[in-house]
Amino acid sequence: MNAPAVGFSVSDQVRSIGAGATTATELVSQVREVIEAREPELEAWVQLSSTAAAEAADIDNDPRDLPLRGVSVGVKDLIDVAGMPTRAGSSVTPSSAATSDAPCVARLRALGAVVQGKTVTTEFGYFRPGPTRNPRALDHTPGGSSSGSAAAVGAGTVPLALGTQTAGSLTRPASYCGAAGMVLPHGSTDMSGIIGLSDSLDSLGFLTRTVADLRYVHDAFLGAQSSDPFGSATSVFVWGGSYLDYLDPAMIALLGRIPALLGDLGFRSEPLDWDDHVRTLADDHLTVMGYEAARERAGEFDEHRDELSPQIRDLLQQGREISGSAYSAALIRRDRSRELLREILDGPAVIVGPAATGPAPRGLSATGSPILSRPWQLLGVPVVVVPGARTVQGLPLGLQVIGSAGDEGYLFDVGEKLEVALRDLPPVAG
Secondary structure (H helix, E strand, C coil), X not given: CCCHHHHCCHHHHHHHHHCCCCCHHHHHHHHHHHHHHHHHHHCCEEEECCCHHHHHHHHHCCCCCCCCCCCEEEEECCECEECEECCCCCCXXXXXXXXXXXXXXXXXXXXXXXXXXXXXXXXHHCCCCCCCCECCECCECCCCCXXXXXXXXXXXXXXXXXXXXCCXXXXXXXXXXXXXXXXXXXXXXXXXXXXXXXXXXXXXXXXECCHHXXXXXXXXXXCCCCCCCCHHHCEEEECCCCCCCCCCHHHHHHHHHHHHXXXXXXXXXXXXXXXXXXXXXXXXXXXXXXXXXXXXCHHHHHHHHHHCCHHHHHHHHHHHCCCHXXXXXXXXXXXXXXXXXXXXXXXXXXXXXXXXXXXXXXXXXXXXXXXXXXXXXXXXXXXXEEEEEEECCCCEEEEEEECCCCCHHHHHHHHHHHHHHHHHCCCECC
């Protein structure tokens, strides 16, 4: 088996072990070799686990049917892994090791996955970049805050990584690095053991090489079957970004091709006419995030203000100035928009739109804009990032498929078919 993290899907890795073609020990060792070969240029990892080989050996001796047997996973360094510190990209967090796994990590281990280590995050999941580089263009940002996870998966060094999202922390880096990504609906999984910014917004997510891998991991993690009985009968609303920000010409060109692609795939499509709500949601997201972050991270602000980056310091200071009435009003508008969106997506239907404003910007001093994820993150809905499209310079362009909680099968069905079509497209010129 050669470079399994690059050449094999998650399900194929599991089947290969089950068929006796390889073992968890061999697979984990091969993945570690690939990680170490690319790490000097990527800088995607904070720390690699010293116990991965021993854990793989234990899995080889486990007779149970494990759906993620021997699959390597990277864990964003906001999430607790027993025996490793959780630094959250900051110098003010304790350097002592976590005493237990976060429930999401424990769940993956119970399914047979092996933690290869902790991946780089921006400071407290906000804007200060870490050292990670984009695997498709080393002088471009990988995005943030799930930068290390997205870069590791996008480079093919690990088949699965955990990320989180508060604004655009997973969708943007997935789009920039050419990875598939999923943001789970808010409240669908236990978020304890994870350093957060905003209780109303923080969500767990996965990064994999393909949407098919996302579906496989999602179903294993939740113990559910996400098959879509409606198939291509699903309707699609095409979203152009609601003028939230300037879109790169390449992204505009890609969006122009989407209706025809969807039609060829058998999906009915029409434009999403919801711009006023989307723009209001984007503004309200800032209000909710600032207000809650100022309270969630009050200890760091009060005790280590001068050691924090200007980005997180400004967020926390501005959050303290947001009134309780402004915060409550934002939540009321959010709840009404949730009701309206459920009516729009009752069909079944999903929304397809840009996952980022364009390809990853050149430079490593910033992580790009999360604006196109803010409205959907405030609503707490599931999102799937579809890779495959690319610019003439070879930079990835990601799309996001947005739906309702409980309807993840529709997102996967559209996303898997759309990914195939996007990979067949010639490079997109802006």
